[in-house]
Structure formats: structure tokens, C-alpha cells
Amino acid sequence: MSGALxxxxxxxxxxxxxxxxxxDPLLAGLVGLVLATALALVLLQPAPYLVNLVGQLAxxxxxxxxxxxxxxxxxxxxxxxxxxxxxxxxVCAMHLLAHAYAVTGTPPDLMQFMGWKSLPVxxxxxxxxxxxxxxxxGLTAAVAxxxxxxxxxxxxxxxxxxxxxxxxxxxxxLLMFRNDTGLGGNNGMTGFSRLFGWPMGAPGVxxxxxxxxxxxxxxxxxxxxxxxxxxxxRRMLACRDDEARLRTLGYGTTRLKLGIWCLSAVIAALxxxxxxxxxxxxxxxxxxxxxxxxxxxxxxxxxxxxxGGAVIGAVAVNALKFWLSAAMPExxxxxxxxxxxxxxxxxxxxxxxLAALRLKPTWLRRAGSRP
Amino acid sequence: MAExxxxxxxxxxxxxxxxxxxxxxxAAGAPLDRGAFTTALCGDxxxxxTAVEGILHASAEAESGDVAWAGTVLRALLERRLTCLGGSAxxxxxxxxxxxxxxxxxAVRPVAGGRAPVLGLRQRALAETASGAASLLTGSGVAARRxxxxxxxxxxxxxxxxLLLRAASAETDPGLKVSLAALAQxxxxxxxxxxxxxxxxxxxxESPSGAAFSRLSALKADPAYGSDPAFRxxxxxxxxxxxxxVSIGDGLAVLYNxxxxxxxxxxxxxxxxxxxxxxxxxxxxxxxxIMIGAYATYGVQEAFxxxxxxxxxxxxxxxxIPVAFLAAAGVGIAIEALILRHLYRRPLMSLLATWAVSxxxxxxxxxxxxSQNLQFAMPPYVSGGVPLYADFVVTWNRLFAIxxxxxxxxxxxxxxxxxxxxxxxxxxxxxxxxxxxxxIRTRRVDRLAFGFGSGxxxxxxxxxxxxxxxxxxxxxxxxxxxxxxxxxxxxxxVVGTLVAALGIGGANVLIxxxxxxxxxxxxxxxxxxxxxxxxxxxxxxVRRRR
Numbered sequence: 065m066s067g068a069l070x071x072x073x074x075x076x077x078x079x080x081x082x083x084x085x086x087x088d089p090l091l092a093g094l095v096g097l098v099l100a101t102a103l104a105l106v107l108l109q110p111a112p113y114l115v116n117l118v119g120q121l122a123x124x125x126x127x128x129x130x131x132x133x134x135x136x137x138x139x140x141x142x143x144x145x146x147x148x149x150x151x152x153x154x155v156c157a158m159h160l161l162a163h164a165y166a167v168t169g170t171p172p173d174l175m176q177f178m179g180w181k182s183l184p185v186x187x188x189x190x191x192x193x194x195x196x197x198x199x200x201x202g203l204t205a206a207v208a209x210x211x212x213x214x215x216x217x218x219x220x221x222x223x224x225x226x227x228x229x230x231x232x233x234x235x236x237x238l239l240m241f242r243n244d245t246g247l248g249g250n251n252g253m254t255g256f257s258r259l260f261g262w263p264m265g266a267p268g269v270x271x272x273x274x275x276x277x278x279x280x281x282x283x284x285x286x287x288x289x290x291x292x293x294x295x296x297x298r299r300m301l302a303c304r305d306d307e308a309r310l311r312t313l314g315y316g317t318t319r320l321k322l323g324i325w326c327l328s329a330v331i332a333a334l335x336x337x338x339x340x341x342x343x344x345x346x347x348x349x350x351x352x353x354x355x356x357x358x359x360x361x362x363x364x365x366x367x368x369x370x371x372g373g374a375v376i377g378a379v380a381v382n383a384l385k386f387w388l389s390a391a392m393p394e395x396x397x398x399x400x401x402x403x404x405x406x407x408x409x410x411x412x413x414x415x416x417x418l419a420a421l422r423l424k425p426t427w428l429r430r431a432g433s434r435p
Numbered sequence: 436m437a438e439x440x441x442x443x444x445x446x447x448x449x450x451x452x453x454x455x456x457x458x459x460x461x462a463a464g465a466p467l468d469r470g471a472f473t474t475a476l477c478g479d480x481x482x483x484x485t486a487v488e489g490i491l492h493a494s495a496e497a498e499s500g501d502v503a504w505a506g507t508v509l510r511a512l513l514e515r516r517l518t519c520l521g522g523s524a525x526x527x528x529x530x531x532x533x534x535x536x537x538x539x540x541x542a543v544r545p546v547a548g549g550r551a552p553v554l555g556l557r558q559r560a561l562a563e564t565a566s567g568a569a570s571l572l573t574g575s576g577v578a579a580r581r582x583x584x585x586x587x588x589x590x591x592x593x594x595x596x597x598l599l600l601r602a603a604s605a606e607t608d609p610g611l612k613v614s615l616a617a618l619a620q621x622x623x624x625x626x627x628x629x630x631x632x633x634x635x636x637x638x639x640x641e642s643p644s645g646a647a648f649s650r651l652s653a654l655k656a657d658p659a660y661g662s663d664p665a666f667r668x669x670x671x672x673x674x675x676x677x678x679x680x681v682s683i684g685d686g687l688a689v690l691y692n693x694x695x696x697x698x699x700x701x702x703x704x705x706x707x708x709x710x711x712x713x714x715x716x717x718x719x720x721x722x723x724x725i726m727i728g729a730y731a732t733y734g735v736q737e738a739f740x741x742x743x744x745x746x747x748x749x750x751x752x753x754x755x756i757p758v759a760f761l762a763a764a765g766v767g768i769a770i771e772a773l774i775l776r777h778l779y780r781r782p783l784m785s786l787l788a789t790w791a792v793s794x795x796x797x798x799x800x801x802x803x804x805x806s807q808n809l810q811f812a813m814p815p816y817v818s819g820g821v822p823l824y825a826d827f828v829v830t831w832n833r834l835f836a837i838x839x840x841x842x843x844x845x846x847x848x849x850x851x852x853x854x855x856x857x858x859x860x861x862x863x864x865x866x867x868x869x870x871x872x873x874x875i876r877t878r879r880v881d882r883l884a885f886g887f888g889s890g891x892x893x894x895x896x897x898x899x900x901x902x903x904x905x906x907x908x909x910x911x912x913x914x915x916x917x918x919x920x921x922x923x924x925x926x927x928x929v930v931g932t933l934v935a936a937l938g939i940g941g942a943n944v945l946i947x948x949x950x951x952x953x954x955x956x957x958x959x960x961x962x963x964x965x966x967x968x969x970x971x972x973x974x975x976x977v978r979r980r981r
Contacts, residue, residue, distance in 0.1 A: 135783075141783045141786070143786075211964075214964050214965070214967075214968060215964070215967075217968065218967050218968045218969075218971040219971055220967055220971055222715075222782060222783070223711070223715065223716075223717045223782050223783065223786060224922060224971075226717070226783065226786060227717055227918040227921075227922065228922060228963070228964065228967075230915065230918070231915050231918065231919055231960050231963075232960065234915045234956075235953075235956050235957050235960050238952070238953045238956055238957075239953050239957065241953075242953055353911075353915065357719075357787070357790050360787060361787060361790075361791075364784070364787055394802065397794050397795075397797075397798040398795065398798060398799075400791075400794065401791035401792070401794040401795040401798075402791075402795075404787055404788065404790070404791035404794075405774060405788060405791050405792075408774075408778065408784045408785075408787055408788045408791070409774065409777055409778075409788070412781070412784070
């Protein structure tokens with residue numbers, strides 16, 4: 065942290081982004097690691113449980129990167145990113161159910177539960193994967209656009225934006241808990257049996273999903289890196305550090321924020337889309353405000369404002385969660401809250417601060433503080 | 436009453452009690468032919484039915500001794516303790532006993548060779564009604580008479596009005612008298628006499644309620660509704676009148692519930708707004724401070740149970756008020772000193788920190804106390820209520836919350852406007868740097884204000900104990916709504932918080948009956964986002980520099 069006038073949300077002083085991946089060796093290393101993991105999954109064929117776990121972690125990493133893009137680089141903390149994740153997840157689940165119904169002829173549970181003879185009208189066309197993909201991303205972009213426009217236009221920002229986005233995801237959760245939405249109500253949707261015609265549990269499908277998620281993660285990382293290293297990315301940082309000054313200099317910030325916000329939402333939806341077939345269920349608990357805050361926690365723990373930090377945070381926290389919530393479920397909330405407090409109080413840049421302390425050679429350390 | 440051995444001693448007791456209770460009018464009427472009645476009970480279904488129906492109608496006139504006797508016989512019949520032997524009937528002490536007493540003479544005889552009469556469904560219903568009528572007229576205790584009344588109520592159409600009038604005039608218990616009058620009124624509604632019926636309809640519409648409305652609308656199915664224009668006109672007018680009164684009463688009830696919900700919201704959000712206005716910190720743990728207040732109340736209750744004389748127990752809720760305030764304020768000050776103090780320049784990180792604190796508090800309480808709902812003893816001043824108009828009842832527990840919030844509002848305003856601390860809080864809220872230059876110890880003000888705001892949430896915890904369920908996760912129910920109150924009201928203003936709490940609480944309960952709870956939340960959120968388009972600073976923005 066720099067001087068007393070620093071109002072930014074615990075973000076490291078602006079780094080001068082390099083022109084390419086070479087400017088961020090941490091990220092380049094991570095992308096390499098992600099690709100190597102994908103290759104290893106294909107070649108070594110580990111246990112399906114492990115493959116599935118890697119796939120889920122990769123989906124969470126994509127989600128964390130999407131939040132880091134708006135929080136770390138634009139200074140907008142969304143406590144409602146679970147909404148976009150859930151839109152992707154729900155549309156994916158609808159596609160899987162509609163597809164399995166079309167292939168196998170067995171009606172999905174939710175039809176039997178509600179006593180319907182056929183699926184509601186808004187399920188039309190969801191048997192087609194391209195349409196489902198377009199719907200998931202398009203719907204997410206539309207929701208993000210409307211909410212973002214309403215907020216950024218009236219210059220709702222900072223903590224205000226955070227709690228309104230939290231209310232948004234909370235309301236969405238209440239909505240999805242209703243059974244008459246035709247989306248599974250509080251039971252959610254599960255029992256996906258087919259993916260592109262293949263049976264869901266087959267090892268090839270599990271590996272395929274995990275590898276696809278890893279590849280998406282690599283692509284998202286590279287794309288995000290290109291974005292933040294571009295002139296647009298510099299404008300994002302400027303907007304984060306002093307929006308009023310940027311406006312005074314003649315740059316419109318509303319359109320910038322809105323564009324990045326929608327992009328981030330779409331990436332979050334992509335993560336949901338990839339996550340649901342791997343975990344095999346989606347229900348309204350995805351929309352609980354706590355989960356959305358947890359995404360922010362991953363980013364904060366990993367290192368805010370660094371794409372690699374988001375990935376490290378998401379993977380570290382979730383791996384720990386997978387392990388601990390099985391080994392000692394009572395202790396997990398205490399460990400999580402302790403972790404947050406330690407990071408927030410002691411390590412403003414998350415785990416990356418630890419790395420910056422000793423492990424990194426001087427030439428890799430970040431340039432000095434902001435003037 | 437009619438259970439257990441020694442029933443025949445009871446007959447004498449009943450007679451004696453009835454003579455005490457009964458007015459002189461009760462003694463009128465021809466004496467009952469007891470022998471013929473028991474013989475009829477031993478007959479076939481049709482004979483049984485006629486006899487029981489006869490006794491039911493006769494109860495309105497018959498001598499109370501006969502009524503009590505018939506009640507005893509009918510109860511025995513219903514409990515299969517009546518055995519027919521030859522021309523007479525024997526009453527048994529319990530089903531299957533070897534000996535019984537002759538119903539008419541009281542002589543003890545063996546039951547061998549006897550036959551227990553079987554009751555058809557219709558006859559059983561009639562017998563229950565008639566025995567209920569007997570208990571109502573001659574029961575020795577209020578409980579017995581009330582039970583009899585309950586039996587009659589189930590088949591009110593078969594009960595003669597005269598019987599109810601007789602019971603009402605003889606009744607000594609005021610509560611039972613009121614229920615009897617209501618029942619007599621509804622019996623009059625199905626009376627054969629048209630004038631009496633119209634009078635009953637008017638009388639029912641005098642005291643409107645949801646029950647009165649459904650009772651009156653049931654009359655629309657009556658043939659007279661189609662044939663008799665006078666009946667039709669009176670009924671329609673009465674229905675319209677009752678419907679109007681009921682909707683007004685329901686409207687009042689909705690407003691009342693909205694007001695009490697808004698009161699809790701106000702207490703939760705006032706602290707939030709003060710803290711946010713002062714420090715720019717959104718306290719996600721505010722809901723948990725409410726929980727701490729509620730748990731402190733529980734602790735005070737338990738302490739009273741163990742340490743204080745039982746007569747004092749009712750006072751625990753009042754004693755809990757300062758305790759809850761101090762408990763929540765203490766936790767708040769500790770959190771401020773340990774954590775938030777370091778994060779004032781990083782509001783988004785302080786958001787995450789308070790979330791971590793809330794997680795810690797919820798799970799700490801869950802481990803320490805358990806996650807079940809806490810049980811509270813409700814003192815008389817927060818249980819029950821006063822029926823005010825139609826179905827609208829002013830319940831004391833909600834009135835407690837409303838009054839509590841009103842007092843809190845006044846105290847908060849006094850503290851903010853009239854005390855040195857309030858002056859400091861307002862100064863730091865408006866311009867922190869300038870206040871610091873003028874020698875105000877801003878950090879100390881922050882800490883005290885944070886404690887004060889947390890304490891207000893603790894008070895909300897006391898106020899909601901009598902209304903909502905108390906468990907470790909309870910804070911989450913209020914937190915999103917109280918954030919919306921702060922956003923809508925504007926930061927750092929108590930008046931804005933009040934108006935916004937009333938608006939959001941009111942909107943929630945107004946929309947809920949129309950479109951459901953979820954739609955209410957959706958509409959309120961959409962409304963707030965739209966409102967922020969016009970006034971991003973909220974309703975009452977404090978001018979300030981930060």
C-alpha cells in the first residue's frame with residue numbers, strides 16, 4: 065500500500081503492463097502449466113475422480129479470472145457474479161436435460177415432479193448445443209448490460225455497486241427457489257445422462273470435459289492478458305485508480321466499464337456452462353450471496369489485480385475446500401474466515417505477496433509504488 | 436367427565452350441579468319417559484335415530500335432571516358401555532364389564548345374554564350431538580360445557596335454536612356465553628322463520644369478520660336466495676357490508692405487519708447507515724449483530740430462570756435491552772479495534788473482512804449453542820392481542836417491536852443531534868480531514884460510532900425475539916433488505932433510513948399478498964435500481980466530503 069491518499073481497493077500500484085505474455089512470467093507459466101495438465105490428463109489417464117476435480121477447479125479458475133477482470137482491473141467489486149455463473153449453468157443443464165430427453169426418450173425428473181406432459185415453451189430449441197451456447201452467453205450479456213447500464217450510468221460504484229449486485233443475486237436465488245419457474249425449483253436440475261449423445265459417466269467424457277475446461281481457461285487467460293496489456297487495458301487501470309480524472313481528460317468511462325462488465329459476465333457464464341456437466345447438478349444454492357462473496361475471496365486470497373493471482377486463489381481455496389470439507393467439515397468455515405482475515409489484514413495482494421517477499425528474484429518483483 | 440368408574444355417583448353430582456347452574460326456566464317441560472327412551476335405543480337404526488333426535492329437541496325444554504340422565508345414557512351408548520337385556524338397558528362401568536346398572540332404575544344386574552346396540556353413522560352423529568347438548572346444559576365445569584359446545588358446533592344445522600338460547604341464558608362463564616351467542620346467531624341463520632333469519636343476517640353483518648363472510652356466503656346456496664327477494668336483498672347488502680369491512684381490516688393488518696417489519700429493518704439499518712456514512716464501511720456482519728442481540732436476550736432469560744424468583748421471569752425481555760445493546764456494541768468495538776481499523780482506506784476489503792467476521796460469528800454460535808431455534812418464554816406483554824376491527828388484531832409482540840423502534844429512533848436522533856459524541860459523528864461524517872484538523876479524535880469517534888451502530892442492531896435482535904425465529908443463520912434474512920434500506924435512504928441519515936425502511940417494509944408486505952414474496956423482492960429491487968437512476972445518493976443525501 066502506498067500513501068494515505070490511496071483510495072483504491074487494496075490494489076497494487078499500477079504496473080506497466082508489458083506488450084505480451086512475456087511481460088507477465090507468472091501468467092505465462094500458469095498458461096503453460098494449464099496446457100501441460102491438459103496434456104497429462106489425456107496421456108496419463110488418471111482416476112476419473114481426479115480428472116473431474118481438476119476440471120471443476122479449472123471452471124472455478126475461469127470464474128475467478130472473470131471477477132478479477134472487473135475488480136482488479138476496473139475497481140468494481142461484484143458480489144453478484146454467481147448470477148452469471150448460474151445463468152450459464154442453468155442453460156447448460158436445460159440443454160443436457162432436453163438433449164437426454166430427445167436421445168433416450170426418458171422424461172427428466174422435473175417434468176415428472178411437476179406433472180407436465182412436455183417441457184415449457186422456453187425450453188424450445190435447447191436440444192441444439194449451439195443454440196444453448198448462444199442463449200447462455202447472450203442472456204448473460206443482456207442481463208449484465210441492463211444491470212450495468214442502470215448502475216454505471218447513474219455512477220453507482222464502490223461499495224454501493226457491491227451491495228446492489230448482491231441484492232440482485234439474492235433476488236435471483238429467491239426466484240429460482242420457486243417450483244413454478246420450470247427450472248427445477250429448489251431441487252434444481254440433475255440426472256444428466258447424455259452429452260452430445262455419449263453417456264455422461266464414461267471416462268472419455270469426463271476427460272474431455274476437464275480438458276475442454278482447461279483449454280478454455282488457457283484461452284481466457286491469454287485473451288484477458290491481451291486485453292489488459294492493450295491500450296484499453298491501460299484505460300481500465302486509469303479508470304480504477306482515478307475515474308474522475310479520466311473523465312476530465314475526456315475519456316468516457318461508462319462505455320468502458322459497461323463493455324468490460326459484460327465481457328466479465330460472459331466469461332463467468334462460460335465457467336458455469338463448463339462447471340455444471342462436471343458436477344452433475346445445479347440448484348439455486350449457486351445463487352446464494354455467500355457463494356458470490358466466496359468468488360471475491362478467492363481473488364483476494366490469490367492476489368487482486370493479477371490474472372495469475374485469481375487462478376492461484378481459486379485453485380488453492382477450492383482444493384483446500386474439497387479436502388477439508390470432507391476431512392473436517394466443522395472447521396472449514398473457521399479456516400476460510402481466518403484465511404480471509406489474514407489475507408485482508410496482512411497480505412493486501414494475497415498469496416502473491418508471500419511470493420514477492422522472498423521467493424522471487426529481484427528482476428521479477430513488481431516495480432515500486434505509485435507516486 | 437364421563438370417563439372412568441363411578442359414573443353413577445356423577446349423575447347425582449350432575450343433578451346437583453345443574454340445579455345450581457340452571458335458571459328456573461330450565462325446569463319447565465314435560466318429564467321424560469326414561470323407559471321408552473332406553474327401549475328405543477335398543478331398537479333398529481330408524482327407531483334409534485328418531486329417539487335421539489327427539490331427545491335433542493326435547494333438551495331445550497326438558498327438566499335438567501332428565502337431560503343429565505339422557506346425556507349419561509348417550510355417552511354410555513357412544514362408548515359401547517350400554518347393553519340391551521330384555522326390555523331394559525344396562526349401563527356398564529367400562530366396556531365388557533360383567534355387571535351393569537339398569538338405566539331406568541339403577542339396580543345392579545349381570546350383563547350375561549345382553550347385546551350392545553350398534554350405531555349407524557348418522558345415528559352416531561346424532562347421538563354425539565345430543566350428548567354434547569346434555570353436557571352443555573348440565574355439565575358441572577366450564578371445560579365440560581365448552582367441550583359440549585364444541586360438539587354442537589360441528590353439526591350446528593341439526594341443533595335447535597331454543598337449546599342454544601336456553602344454554603346461553605343459563606351460562607355463567609362470560610367467555611362461553613360469548614361463544615354461545617355467536618353459535619346461536621349462526622343457528623338462527625338457518626332458522627325456518629324468515630323474519631328471524633333476516634334479523635340474524637343483519638346481526639351477523641354488525642360484527643364483520645372473515646368467518647362471518649363465509650357463513651353468509653354459504654347462505655347464497657339456500658333456496659330462499661333464489662325465491663325470496665327480501666332475503667336476497669338483505670343477504671347481498673349484508674355481504675357487501677361485511678366484505679368491505681373485512682377488506683379494510685385486512686388492509687389494516689397488512690399495514691400493521693409492514694410497520695412492524697419496517698421497525699426491525701429500521702433498527703438493523705440505522706446502525707448500518709451511521710457506520711457507512713461515517714467510515715464508508717459496509718458491515719456485512721450487521722445481521723450477526725442482530726443475532727448476538729437475540730442470543731443475549733436468550734442468555735438473560737436463562738439467567739432469570741436460574742437465578743431470579745419465578746415472578747420476575749416476565750421482566751427478562753426488558754432486562755435484556757441494555758444487555759443486548761452492550762453485548763453487540765462490545766463485539767462491534769472489538770471487531771473495529773482488531774480488524775476494521777486497519778482497513779479504512781480500503782472499503783472493498785473491509786467488506787470482505789466483515790463477511791469473514793459474520794462467517795466466524797455464525798459458526799462460532801453454531802458450535803457453542805447449536806443450530807436449533809431458541810425457545811423463548813413469552814411474557815404477557817408480548818403475547819396475544821386486541822381485536823380492533825373485523826379480522827385485524829393488534830398483536831402485542833408486533834406493537835412491542837414498533838414501540839421499541841420508535842424509542843430507538845428518538846434516542847438515536849437525540850444522541851446524534853444533542854450530545855458531544857453525536858456532534859463529533861456528524862462532523863467526521865461530513866468532512867473527516869477537517870474534523871481531524873479541528874482536534875476531533877476521528878479514530879475514537881469511529882470506534883464509538885461503530886459500537887453504537889452495532890448496539891442498535893443488537894436492539895433489533897431483542898425486538899424480533901417475540902416475532903421471528905432465532906437461530907445462528909437468522910441475520911441473513913434481514914441483511915439484504917437492510918442494505919437496500921441504506922442504499923435507498925442515503926448514507927449517514929437517520930431520517931432517510933426511517934423513510935426507506937417504512938417504504939421497503941411497506942412495499943414488501945403490500946406486494947406480497949398480491950404477487951407473492953419473491954415478486955415483492957424483485958419489484959422492490961427493480962424499484963430501487965430505477966430510483967437510483969434519478970438520485971444516486973439516495974433519498975436524503977448528507978452533504979459531505981470524503
